[in-house]
Amino acid sequence: MRDVAVVAFAQSHHVRREQARNEVEMVMPVLHEVKASLGIDQSQIDFTCSGSTDYLAGSAFSFVMTLDGVGAAPPVSESHVEMDGAWALYEAWVKIQTGAADTALVYAYGKSSPGTLRDVLSRQLDPYYVAPLWPDSVGLAALQARACIDAGVTTVEEMAAIAARSRRAAADNRFAQLQGSDDPAVLLKEPEIAAPLRRHDCPPVTDGAAAIVLAAGDRARELTASPAWIRGIDHRIEAHSLGVRDLASSPSTALAAARAGVADGPVDVAEIHAPFTHQEVLVRQALGLGDGVSVNPSGGPLAANPMIAAGLIRIGEAAGCVARGDAERAVAHATSGPCLQQNLVCVLEGGQQ
Amino acid sequence: MGKERVAVVGIGQTHHQATRGDVSIAGLVREAAVEALDDAGMTWADIDAVVIGKAPDFFEGVMMPELYLADALGAVGKPMLRVHTAGSVGGSTALVAASLVQAGIHRRILTVAFEKQSESEAMWALTLPIPFSPPLVAGAGGYFAPHIRAYMRRSGAPEHIGVLVALKDRQNALKNPKAHLHEEGITFESVNDSMMLWDPLRYSETCPSSDGACAMVLTDEAGGDAATDPAWMLGGAMRSEPTMAPGRDPVNPRGGRDCAADVYAQAGITDPRRDIDVAEVYVPFSWYEPMWLENLGFAEEGKGWTLVEDGATRMDGDIPWNPSGGVLSSNPIGASGMIRFAEAALQVRGRAGEHQIDGARVALGHAYGGGSQFFAMWAVGADKPAS
Numbered sequence: 001m002r003d004v005a006v007v008a009f010a011q012s013h014h015v016r017r018e019q020a021r022n023e024v025e026m027v028m029p030v031l032h033e034v035k036a037s038l039g040i041d042q043s044q045i046d047f048t049c050s051g052s053t054d055y056l057a058g059s060a061f062s063f064v065m066t067l068d069g070v071g072a073a074p075p076v077s078e079s080h081v082e083m084d085g086a087w088a089l090y091e092a093w094v095k096i097q098t099g100a101a102d103t104a105l106v107y108a109y110g111k112s113s114p115g116t117l118r119d120v121l122s123r124q125l126d127p128y129y130v131a132p133l134w135p136d137s138v139g140l141a142a143l144q145a146r147a148c149i150d151a152g153v154t155t156v157e158e159m160a161a162i163a164a165r166s167r168r169a170a171a172d173n174r175f176a177q178l179q180g181s182d183d184p185a186v187l188l189k190e191p192e193i194a195a196p197l198r199r200h201d202c203p204p205v206t207d208g209a210a211a212i213v214l215a216a217g218d219r220a221r222e223l224t225a226s227p228a229w230i231r232g233i234d235h236r237i238e239a240h241s242l243g244v245r246d247l248a249s250s251p252s253t254a255l256a257a258a259r260a261g262v263a264d265g266p267v268d269v270a271e272i273h274a275p276f277t278h279q280e281v282l283v284r285q286a287l288g289l290g291d292g293v294s295v296n297p298s299g300g301p302l303a304a305n306p307m308i309a310a311g312l313i314r315i316g317e318a319a320g321c322v323a324r325g326d327a328e329r330a331v332a333h334a335t336s337g338p339c340l341q342q343n344l345v346c347v348l349e350g351g352q353q
Numbered sequence: 354m355g356k357e358r359v360a361v362v363g364i365g366q367t368h369h370q371a372t373r374g375d376v377s378i379a380g381l382v383r384e385a386a387v388e389a390l391d392d393a394g395m396t397w398a399d400i401d402a403v404v405i406g407k408a409p410d411f412f413e414g415v416m417m418p419e420l421y422l423a424d425a426l427g428a429v430g431k432p433m434l435r436v437h438t439a440g441s442v443g444g445s446t447a448l449v450a451a452s453l454v455q456a457g458i459h460r461r462i463l464t465v466a467f468e469k470q471s472e473s474e475a476m477w478a479l480t481l482p483i484p485f486s487p488p489l490v491a492g493a494g495g496y497f498a499p500h501i502r503a504y505m506r507r508s509g510a511p512e513h514i515g516v517l518v519a520l521k522d523r524q525n526a527l528k529n530p531k532a533h534l535h536e537e538g539i540t541f542e543s544v545n546d547s548m549m550l551w552d553p554l555r556y557s558e559t560c561p562s563s564d565g566a567c568a569m570v571l572t573d574e575a576g577g578d579a580a581t582d583p584a585w586m587l588g589g590a591m592r593s594e595p596t597m598a599p600g601r602d603p604v605n606p607r608g609g610r611d612c613a614a615d616v617y618a619q620a621g622i623t624d625p626r627r628d629i630d631v632a633e634v635y636v637p638f639s640w641y642e643p644m645w646l647e648n649l650g651f652a653e654e655g656k657g658w659t660l661v662e663d664g665a666t667r668m669d670g671d672i673p674w675n676p677s678g679g680v681l682s683s684n685p686i687g688a689s690g691m692i693r694f695a696e697a698a699l700q701v702r703g704r705a706g707e708h709q710i711d712g713a714r715v716a717l718g719h720a721y722g723g724g725s726q727f728f729a730m731w732a733v734g735a736d737k738p739a740s
Contacts, residue, residue, distance in 0.1 A: 001457075034652070040718040048730050049595075055416040060409035061439055068595050073610035078593035078727075079445055082417055082437040091434065091449060097456035123416040126379060227662065237433040238425045254428060310725050344434065 004096050005220040005227030006323075006348065007213050008040045010034035014208035014304035017113040023057060027109045027209045034103070034211040038223050042071045045213070046101035048078040049092040051085035051308050052110035054328030055120055057351060066109065070273045077101070084108065085312030085335030086235075086273075086344045092214055093233055102219045109209035110307035117205050117227040117307070120148050124338060126240060137338065138202055142194035143249040144339045145278040149196060151248035153285070156196055159277035160184035163200035163302055170299025177204050184340040203275040208306030210313045220244035228319035228330075228348045232260030235344035240337070245338055250279075253286035256345040259330075262287055264347075268327035271314035272336045275301045282340065283333055297321065311335065356455040358738065359586040360577025361698040363393025365572030369683040370532040373564035374678050378413060379425035382467050385566035385688075386426055389463065393570040393580070394533045397427030401459035401568070406436040406446025406466040407687030408722075413472040424572035425702035426465060438591070440722025442466065442634065443567065443690025444729030447718075448589045449572050449732075458575045466565035466691035475562045475686065478631065494559055494638060495552040496724060501553060501640040503604050508643070510658035515639035517543045517661050519558040519681055522636070525668060530708035533563045533683040546668045558681075565685030577737065585713070588619025589731035596724040603725045609648040612652035612728040616717075617650070620732040625717070629732070631673045631700045631710040632717040633693040637680045641665065646674075647720065664736025668710065676708040678699070690720025694731055701735040 010033040018026055035041055042048075048070055052063045063080045072078065077100075081088050085108025085143040090103035112120075121137035148154050162186045170176035182185070187200045213223075236252035236259075239245055259264070270293050274280035284295065296302075298317040301310045311334025317333035329349050336342040365388025367373065380407075390396060398571035403426050405419045419435040426433075438445040441651055445467040450464035476492040494612050504510070523539050526532035536543075539557075577583040592612035594601065601607075613625070624626040632648070638643045646657035651672060660666055666674035674691060675681070677696040680689050697718035699705040705713075714735045 030519075053417060054409050054411060061723065063437070064439060064596060064726075067593060072594050073598040073601065075592040075594040075606075075611050077591055079436065079449065079591055080440075081436050082419075082435050087434060091452075094449075094452050094456050094458060097458065098452050100356075100455075102454075120416070123414070124420050126421045127413070127415045129416075235432050236430060237428050238420045239424050239429045241424065252430070311457050335415070341420055341423070 002097055002216050003229055004093055004214055005229045006315065007215045007220050007224045007227050008037045008318035009212050009319055010037065011175050011210040011313055011316065012208045013175050013253050014206045014306055016177065018207035019113055023062060023064050023109055024069050026111065026207065027066050027107060030211045031069050031107055031207045034213055037173060038213060045103050047092055047095045047104040048076050048107050049088040049104065050080050051088040051312065052084050053261065053308055055123055056307055057108050058114055084242055084308050084334050084336050085197055086315055089212060089234060089312060089315060090235060090344065094216060102216045104214040105211065106214065106312065107209065107211035107260045108309040108312045110309050111207045112205050112307050113207050123134060124346045131331050138197065140338045141276040142197045145196050145276065146283065147247040150277045153248050154278050154281040157184065158190060158281065159201050160187045162277040162280050165270045166296055166300050166302040169297050170303030173298050173303065175304065177206050179286055179303065194303045197276065198243060201277040203301045203305035206304050206306040208304060208309055209310045210316055212298045212312060212316050216285065226323040228322035228350065230346060231349045232347040234259035235342065237342040240341060242339060248339050250282045250286040250343060252285055253343040254343065256343055257287045259327065260345040260347050262331055262345060262347055265329050267293050267331050269297060269318060269321045269330040271298060271300065271318040272296055273301055273311045275305050277302065279340055281285050285332060289335065310318055311344065318348050322348050357457050358574040358577065358585035359451045359454045360580060361569055361733065362572050362576055362580040363389040364396065364695045364699055365389030365392060365523050365568040366531045366692065366695065367565045368531055369563045369565035369685055371533065371563065372563065373469065377729055378418060378469050379422055380426060381469055381564060382422060382465050382566045383425050385568035386465055389568035395570060399461055400427060401461050402432040402453060402465045403428040403435065404434045404446055404450035404464045405463060406442040406526050407468055408440065408442055411473065412475060413469050417738060426463065430516040437725045438685060438722060438729065441690050441720040441727040441729040442722065443692065444694055444718065444720030447569060447691055447694045448591060448729055448731065451586055451589055454571055454573050461570045461576060463568065464571060465566060466570040466688040467565045468685035468687040470562045470685060471564050474681055497638055498554055500603050500725065501638065504640060505553065506646050508655040508658055511644060514643055514658045514661050515553060515558045518636065518639040519544050521667055522675050522679045522681040525676050525708055526682035529677045532678040533561050549566040553636050558638040560680045560684035563683050563685040565683060565688050566613050567688045567695050569695055582702045582704065584733040585737050586702045587732040588616040589736045590615035590668060592728045594726045596726055604644065605648050605654065606725050608726060609721065609728045610611050612730050613649045615633065616730045616732050625649060626672050629672065629715050629717050631676060632719065633677060633679065633696040634674055634719040635680055635693055635721050636675060637684060639681065642674060646728040661665050665697060673710050676710055690729060694718035698733045701733050
């Protein structure tokens with residue numbers, strides 16, 4: 001395997017509603033910033049890969065227009081996944097591993113505000129037996145939270161503590177949408193919105209974008225003094241039907257973590273893409289993280305959850321911790337699908353390898 | 354560093370039809386995937402990862418349908434990637450799958466592409482409402498017709514060239530049992546007399562709207578060595594450019610030329626018309642055959658139509674294009690690019706049945722999408738490449 005590092009990361013200021021900017025206008029400043037931070041332009045990018053979904057944009061081929069933000073003239077070697085940007089990063093990492101590229105630009109964006117996100121996400125479900133019932137994403141997460149509580153995996157008190165810790169941590173993140181929190185005891189006095197979930201257990205609905213530049217070996221060292229090396233990356237999917245899954249565990253995360261080598265060394269920081277509070281407990285367990293690990297110092301998806309970009313942002317934030325020296329070794333996690341159906345795990349390290 | 358070699362050892366396709374009302378979306382993709390696994394002599398358990406592609410999710414009304422298809426495609430517990438690069442997606446999906454082998458990450462990949470267009474109305478799905486812009490076009494044909502007019506004006510091509518392409522591809526489809534359209538008794542006159550849809554494109558010069566899927570099993574060099582009749586990947590590339598940019602030529606786009614040049618360099622192809630034995634090229638509207646003949650370097654600029662008129666691209670010509678019947682005879686959009694890639698592989702494996710080109714050793718598979726701005730191509734050969 002070639003040594004590949006995250007050498008730059010940029011993201012938008014995440015907001016509930018990007019009213020004045022369309023997707024291209026939301027993405028373009030982030031793309032310009034991530035390249036400018038390295039002093040490079042598109043001609044020095046060997047491969048470009050993005051993640052987006054037409055169901056948020058409400059338009060077929062929506063990624064075609066955001067390509068205008070890249071500056072693809074002259075033509076570029078480029079691909080796109082209808083998935084979270086973390087998987088676009090995986091595709092780019094693979095491309096670099098083939099030797100066909102030394103640098104890659106990865107970006108992702110999600111503008112959820114034009115629709116009702118929890119209903120839009122119900123269109124991801126089995127179209128014959130489940131989607132016609134319109135079970136929404138918050139309702140399904142609530143079923144999972146109930147399963148977790150019943151199985152003794154977590155408690156509403158722990159969930160409230162996760163919400164408070166995340167949004168307080170976000171006070172130091174100028175890109176976050178929600179910053180600060182009441183005490184857990186106060187949060188627990190709020191009514192349930194989909195039992196056992198309260199409002200604080202749910203992520204905000206967010207419009208936002210993010211971009212990362214990857215580079216291999218010496219090229220990475222040329223571009224930055226502090227590359228965050230990808231030591232392992234893997235992703236796995238579970239069955240779709242909720243009825244055949246144990247919702248109180250995340251076996252695909254555990255499998256991806258084993259393949260990515262999470263347990264091969266101590267973990268200082270974990271950026272976990274758990275949109276709902278109980279899911280952080282599930283992912284933490286599946287990753288095998290001890291109590292000493294700093295989880296979501298950025299605030300995580302409970303502080304800003306731009307669909308399709310939020311997983312990529314976890315990798316960017318974890319890489320940032322490594323680059324700044326806040327962590328020697330960090331783990332990033334991304335998820336997709338109802339109730340953590342699909343999961344990606346990435347291990348990042350500093351040092352001069 | 355050297356890439357791991359990639360071999361195609363299994364290929365499957367559905368019987369493409371206007372409406373496959375007999376199967377669900379999962380049933381459709383499984384039909385192709387099971388055939389590919391059987392061809393490869395493998396079972397689901399032999400597969401390391403699944404790479405799936407399709408065009409817009411609105412075509413079936415399912416958001417990110419790979420989540421729902423994870424069970425049907427045996428992907429549970431495995432990595433699953435979903436590619437979407439517009440009309441080129443079937444080709445791009447195969448290339449992403451190949452890259453997993455080239456990188457040495459996995460040894461056996463199942464790659465699948467599909468579209469079940471009967472679930473929606475593709476023509477209107479392809480009529481993109483652009484905010485603040487007047488609705489000027491209806492369907493993809495409305496978008497491409499002016500580009501075709503520009504080609505005719507530039508090249509001086511006579512009006513009947515499009516009819517010749519449509520006639521050839523639909524006649525070829527009669528030899529392909531998987532093709533959607535089987536128009537027995539089709540003639541030059543019947544194509545020429547069909548309704549004008551988007552001048553200069555007639556109804557019979559336009560691709561159908563199909564339900565269909567295509568699947569391939571890709572392996573590393575050891576897997577190819579163990580197979581009886583593998584197709585070896587000789588080169589592959591993708592290129593993208595903006596829909597609109599100053600100086601961009603949508604008639605002969607640079608992205609297509611650059612992509613072909615990249616593939617040819619990897620495959621050691623210096624003269625495509627001489628070095629390639631057969632090509633499966635994405636021709637959804639008849640006139641794209643002469644246009645892509647030029648874009649892909651099979652003919653000089655302005656001369657592509659003369660190859661059509663001389664019959665060079667017929668099955669008995671010196672450079673057959675689309676012996677399968679092509680996109681003009683079957684168009685499950687998201688799968689159409691992978692069908693081109695798979696048909697190219699079938700030819701060099703000598704497994705194309707009645708539409709086999711005798712002695713095919715090197716074949717090109719090609720796909721394009723968007724406003725002639727996304728390109729994916731591969732070259733495959735009967736012989737294992739030196740590097």
